[in-house]
Amino acid sequence: MTLDVLGLLAACSYALDCVEAELVHVTNNHSKRVAYMSVCIAKQMGIQEESLQDLAVCALLHDNALTQYIQEELHNDISQIAVTQEVPKLGAHCIWGEKNVAELPFHTDVSDVILYHHENADGSGPFGKKWDEIPLFSRIIHLCDLLDIACRTKKFAEGTWKVAEQFVQNSTGTMFDRECRDAFLRAFSEEQFLSLDRETFEDQLWKMVPRIKQDLDFSQIKALAVFFARIVDYKSPFTSTHSIGVAEDAEKLSRHMGFDEETVQKMYLAGALHDIGKVAIGNEILEKPGKLTDEEFKAIAKAITMAF
Numbered sequence: 001m002t003l004d005v006l007g008l009l010a011a012c013s014y015a016l017d018c019v020e021a022e023l024v025h026v027t028n029n030h031s032k033r034v035a036y037m038s039v040c041i042a043k044q045m046g047i048q049e050e051s052l053q054d055l056a057v058c059a060l061l062h063d064n065a066l067t068q069y070i071q072e073e074l075h076n077d078i079s080q081i082a083v084t085q086e087v088p089k090l091g092a093h094c095i096w097g098e099k100n101v102a103e104l105p106f107h108t109d110v111s112d113v114i115l116y117h118h119e120n121a122d123g124s125g126p127f128g129k130k131w132d133e134i135p136l137f138s139r140i141i142h143l144c145d146l147l148d149i150a151c152r153t154k155k156f157a158e159g160t161w162k163v164a165e166q167f168v169q170n171s172t173g174t175m176f177d178r179e180c181r182d183a184f185l186r187a188f189s190e191e192q193f194l195s196l197d198r199e200t201f202e203d204q205l206w207k208m209v210p211r212i213k214q215d216l217d218f219s220q221i222k223a224l225a226v227f228f229a230r231i232v233d234y235k236s237p238f239t240s241t242h243s244i245g246v247a248e249d250a251e252k253l254s255r256h257m258g259f260d261e262e263t264v265q266k267m268y269l270a271g272a273l274h275d276i277g278k279v280a281i282g283n284e285i286l287e288k289p290g291k292l293t294d295e296e297f298k299a300i301a302k303a304i305t306m307a308f
Contacts, residue, residue: 247271
């Protein structure tokens with residue numbers, strides 16, 4: 001089957017944004033800005049076509065294990081994030097994130113990109129790797145990730161570019177390597193950097209990244225569905241394995257009923273993705289212990305329509 005994998009994984013990134021908005025109250029398109037900056041830098045370094053698309057996907061999904069950390073490492077007590085402002089352990093976050101993307105259908109070899117995306121150039125990161133031991137994609141994403149965090153405010157101000165430029169220069173040799181710094185400074189002027197604060201920056205991202213469709217077999221499509229289902233289920237501690245359980249039961253039941261193998265496979269996919277619409281529903285509705293109001297029912301119906 002030929003699919004637009006970039007489009008599917010961009011949808012996964014949107015789902016991650018929705019889930020993180022519930023868990024850590026962040027709704028600032030961080031992953032998309034990291035992807036935009038990463039692609040701009042990569043183009044300055046001669047990265048293009050399939051490799052550029054793979055970098056964009058890695059940047060979009062670099063924090064894919066954050067919700068998993070909150071639900072599993074904090075034992076579902078997500079209220080502690082707001083109370084203590086605890087920062088996730090970067091090592092665990094990177095290990096889980098690398099494992100999560102291992103089965104996704106990339107064009108090129110992206111091994112260790114997510115694993116080492118928090119490593120510093122001087123070897124002071126969670127795994128002690130220096131810049132020349134780290135994949136280039138990891139180094140690019142690391143710079144963009146920290147830069148976005150350092151500059152993030154509700155609204156970019158007149159001095160935001162100066163803050164960004166000074167941060168990158170001052171961090172070169174410790175957090176960032178010179179090659180990535182130089183590519184960043186070639187890629188961004190003040191005007192282009194400040195465009196990250198505009199709603200149109202996402203449109204610019206999709207224009208820059210090649211949309212190369214891929215021929216996938218069922219095992220690869222299944223890996224995409226499983227990845228998506230896990231993001232959806234981590235939205236609520238009450239449904240942390242629900243979608244995969246439904247998928248496995250649907251597969252077993254349809255096979256027992258004598259359906260052909262293609263239908264059995266489609267039933268698995270349907271089971272894995274049946275709750276995809278709930279990413280757009282607030283947890284105050286999903287986890288409400290009492291009867292839903294008419295307005296809350298309408299919100300659920302709207303989310304189901306969006307998923308379809």
